[in-house]
Amino acid sequence: xxxxxxxxxxxxxxxxxxxxxxxxxxxxxxxxxxxxxxxxxxxxxxxxxxxxxxxxxxxxxxxxxxxxxxxxxxxxxxxxxxxxxxxxxxxxxxxxxxxxxxxxxxxxxxxxxxxxxxxxxxxxxxxxxxxxxxxxxxxxxxxxxxxxxxxxxxxxxxxxxxxxxxxxxxxxxxxxxxxx
Amino acid sequence: xxxxxxxxxxxxxxxxxxxxxxxxxxxxxxxxxxxxxxxxxxxxxxxxxxxxxxxxxxxxxxxxxxxxxxxxxxxxxxxxxxxxxxxxxxxxxxxxxxxxxxxxxxxxxxxxxxxxxxxxxxxxxxxxxxxxxxxxxxxxxxxxxxxxxxxxxxxxxxxxxxxxxxxxxxxxxxxxxxxxxxxxxxxxxxxxxxxxxxxxxxxxxxxxxxxxxxxxxxxxxxxxxxxxxxxxxxxxxxxxxxxxxxxxxxxxxxxxxxxxxxxxxxxxxxxxxxxxxxxxxxxxxxxxxxxxxxxxxxxxxxxxxxxxxxxxxxxxxxxxxxxxxxxxxxxxxxxxxxxxxxxxxxxxxxxxxxxxxxxxxxxxxxxxxxxxxxxxxxxxxxxxxxxxxxxxxxxxxxxxxxxxxxxxxxxxxxxxxxxxxxxxxxxxxxxxxxxxxxxxxxxxxxxxxxx
Numbered sequence: 133x134x135x136x137x138x139x140x141x142x143x144x145x146x147x148x149x150x151x152x153x154x155x156x157x158x159x160x161x162x163x164x165x166x167x168x169x170x171x172x173x174x175x176x177x178x179x180x181x182x183x184x185x186x187x188x189x190x191x192x193x194x195x196x197x198x199x200x201x202x203x204x205x206x207x208x209x210x211x212x213x214x215x216x217x218x219x220x221x222x223x224x225x226x227x228x229x230x231x232x233x234x235x236x237x238x239x240x241x242x243x244x245x246x247x248x249x250x251x252x253x254x255x256x257x258x259x260x261x262x263x264x265x266x267x268x269x270x271x272x273x274x275x276x277x278x279x280x281x282x283x284x285x286x287x288x289x290x291x292x293x294x295x296x297x298x299x300x301x302x303x304x305x306x307x308x309x310x311x312x
Numbered sequence: 313x314x315x316x317x318x319x320x321x322x323x324x325x326x327x328x329x330x331x332x333x334x335x336x337x338x339x340x341x342x343x344x345x346x347x348x349x350x351x352x353x354x355x356x357x358x359x360x361x362x363x364x365x366x367x368x369x370x371x372x373x374x375x376x377x378x379x380x381x382x383x384x385x386x387x388x389x390x391x392x393x394x395x396x397x398x399x400x401x402x403x404x405x406x407x408x409x410x411x412x413x414x415x416x417x418x419x420x421x422x423x424x425x426x427x428x429x430x431x432x433x434x435x436x437x438x439x440x441x442x443x444x445x446x447x448x449x450x451x452x453x454x455x456x457x458x459x460x461x462x463x464x465x466x467x468x469x470x471x472x473x474x475x476x477x478x479x480x481x482x483x484x485x486x487x488x489x490x491x492x493x494x495x496x497x498x499x500x501x502x503x504x505x506x507x508x509x510x511x512x513x514x515x516x517x518x519x520x521x522x523x524x525x526x527x528x529x530x531x532x533x534x535x536x537x538x539x540x541x542x543x544x545x546x547x548x549x550x551x552x553x554x555x556x557x558x559x560x561x562x563x564x565x566x567x568x569x570x571x572x573x574x575x576x577x578x579x580x581x582x583x584x585x586x587x588x589x590x591x592x593x594x595x596x597x598x599x600x601x602x603x604x605x606x607x608x609x610x611x612x613x614x615x616x617x618x619x620x621x622x623x624x625x626x627x628x629x630x631x632x633x634x635x636x637x638x639x640x641x642x643x644x645x646x647x648x649x650x651x652x653x654x655x656x657x658x659x660x661x662x663x664x665x666x667x668x669x670x671x672x673x674x675x676x677x678x679x680x681x682x683x684x685x686x687x688x689x690x691x692x693x694x695x696x697x698x699x700x701x702x703x704x705x706x707x708x709x710x711x712x713x714x715x716x717x718x719x720x721x722x723x724x725x726x727x728x729x730x731x732x733x734x735x736x737x738x739x740x741x742x743x744x745x746x747x748x749x750x751x752x753x754x755x756x757x758x759x760x761x762x763x
Contacts, residue, residue, distance in 0.1 A: 155473040163494055163495045164495065166495060170437070206437070209479075224600075226399060226557055229556075233747060263600075265402040265436070267399065267641070267643070268556050304438075
């Protein structure tokens with residue numbers, strides 16, 4: 133528990149946590165848990181260590197177990213370290229019909245890893261996920277906040293290079309490629 | 313020209329901004345409701361419109377509103393279900409991305425009808441970029457005086473917030489959504505009590521789908537009578553259909569309910585026909601959960617009458633020969649699609665998404681996934697087919713929430729209509745080991761003719 137002292141949100145994030153809590157009635161600050169976990173994952177290297185979860189618990193004045201049981205339920209929370217860019221390819225029916233398997237196979241070759249693995253340089257983790265609501269623009273993948281749709285193997289190659297060149301860590305809260 | 317009410321302005325440049333949206337008649341429904349209607353009148357209006365829940369269940373929206381406990385002295389809440397996760401469904405995402413103010417406007421008007429001082433839009437976590445779009449639109453609505461204290465000088469005040477989920481299909485079930493909004497695991501609640509009595513924070517709550525709430529705007533603007541004129545019978549108004557799969561023009565289309573299915577699939581106005589000049593083999597008409605139908609039965613019902621895009625027509629024939637409109641997730645498969653492999657992806661999905669509370673669903677979805685994996689990869693046995701039917705039967709109706717049924721129906725219907733294809737997988741294990749087996753050598757069974 134002593135380690136949790138080294139984990140602390142930036143002032144900006146702390147202000148945001150306060151604003152999020154104010155959306156709910158007095159005493160219902162636990163409602164802030166999902167958005168605050170997203171914020172924590174984004175700020176602390178793309179995953180939730182038990183120290184980070186304990187820190188979130190202390191911020192929201194709830195028990196650590198209440199954070200663990202939520203973090204382990206929802207698929208977007210990573211409970212282990214991941215590569216800088218987490219690439220998530222949708223594989224459910226409608227995407228499969230439009231060639232999602234070929235995209236996964238191509239990524240495995242291109243990155244020289246299997247689904248579930250991270251490249252040796254720690255740059256990419258490849259995951260397959262279930263329906264992301266992009267069936268009309270299938271096949272698709274998600275990397276952080278960005279949806280990449282109507283994929284072809286050429287588009288995948290371009291994307292991988294772009295992500296490598298940017299060197300940024302992917303986050304569901306921030307776009308890397310679709311800057312407004 | 314097809315009638316559009318929700319997506320009328322979808323192609324207007326800048327329609328996602330308040331000023332442009334307002335110039336095109338935006339927020340008129342809030343003015344009309346707050347200044348000329350009582351909350352009860354508005355609830356009556358929605359009842360009379362015949363609007364049915366657009367998330368999938370099709371329950372009358374006005375009736376749902378009328379169940380809200382208005383005698384309780386607790387605060388009331390409106391929660392918008394934007395957890396769109398049913399495979400094949402992406403219409404709410406399209407609507408929120410293109411015309412976010414339509415949802416905000418609907419939330420304000422609906423909250424007025426329900427007497428809700430606070431409302432939340434619960435958006436699936438993967439749509440995080442949509443959260444930003446909505447928050448920007450909400451800020452604009454506050455700045456223009458359509459949210460906050462004493463809206464338009466009336467004594468109605470309202471606050472609206474967006475809440476992200478974090479990846480869980482089950483949170484589309486309304487009580488799981490409420491649990492999640494309270495910062496808990498998305499485990500569906502036992503009912504009763506229904507949310508109308510004890511919902512968010514045990515207060516009276518209405519949970520409505522994005523498209524249902526957006527439709528309230530049309531109902532107020534055009535009046536229930538005129539809204540009622542659109543559609544056929546008990547399927548009134550328009551519906552957003554998410555079209556995907558083996559078609560020339562996948563995308564979101566607003567249709568007037570009653571459109572013939574055949575026209576929807578083949579007209580250039582909509583799906584534009586089957587891609588690559590191939591034949592139609594099967595359709596999942598309302599999201600992954602609804603029964604799959606072979607080409608002949610989706611175009612015409614068992615009596616040979618043309619099938620229409622309505623709640624009733626798609627359900628004609630019950631589960632023996634019919635299906636459901638569901639969420640409007642319209643997944644089309646051509647003659648090269650493997651029904652078994654598609655079904656395996658669906659059951660893998662349900663197994664992944666089962667919350668684990670009820671053993672029939674938690675265990676049953678896992679077994680169905682495993683047996684389908686075995687069949688699809690050439691290790692199946694003939695008795696596996698009836699084993700699947702048996703497991704599906706034992707899940708259906710035996711769980712707290714409908715996820716169990718949603719996992720069971722696709723299995724039962726695929727075997728009902730495409731048994732020959734399952735048998736083929738057992739008979740020719742070497743052939744099906746290639747994942748693209750039917751692309752190499754299409755199989756269309758005699759019972760299910762491709763059109």
